[in-house]
């Protein structure tokens with residue numbers, strides 16, 4: 001079941017429950033050969049649906065739960081590949097676009113909810129040895145998760161609208 005169908009099911013299951021922290025982690029890279037001149041727009045749409053619309057859908061659907069929660073925190077696992085400032089070489093057009101877009105969506109949501117005491121941030125998990133990151137990635141899953149948990153525990157409303165690396169340093173948009 002994709003996000004459009006599964007989000008209302010999750011929201012209904014959690015109705016009336018407080019949620020302190022929402023972590024939007026699910027993501028896809030899309031086909032590796034989506035190069036300029038050979039873009040598959042159906043695949044592009046699917047990547048946007050998961051990486052960009054998915055986190056927005058979930059955040060919107062779970063707002064009542066988050067508003068009732070103690071920390072009002074939304075953490076979206078984005079990527080350094082969504083940093084426009086850091087994009088200096090070609091490739092990964094579709095994935096980069098989806099992550100830059102989710103960065104902007106979360107920054108917009110941060111400005112909208114900041115007045116209510118929300119902390120809405122995006123994070124880069126590092127290059128991690130998962131199915132997506134592959135075997136040559138520099139971090140194992142445990143280390144990345146440990147760093148991210150430490151970062152999330154330290155988040156405060158003054159961090160609202162920021163883009164963090166897994167080690168807690170700030171990344172350029």
Ligand SMILES: NC(=O)c1ccc[n+]([C@@H]2O[C@H](COP(=O)([O-])OP(=O)(O)OC[C@H]3O[C@@H](n4cnc5c(N)ncnc54)[C@H](OP(=O)(O)O)[C@@H]3O)[C@@H](O)[C@H]2O)c1
Nearest residue numbers: 002003025026027050077078079126127128130131132133
């Ligand atoms: N690995 C890296 O080096 C790296 C670097 C930067 C950012 N990231 C980001 O980190 C996040 C986690 O990636 P990963 O490395 O763990 O990738 P992964 O190994 O490919 O795992 C992706 C996860 O997302 C889930 N998922 C994908 N589409 C979904 C959907 N439509 N609905 C629900 N769940 C869905 C998958 O569930 P199923 O297995 O059930 O499909 C899987 O659990 C992603 O947002 C990714 O973009 C990863």
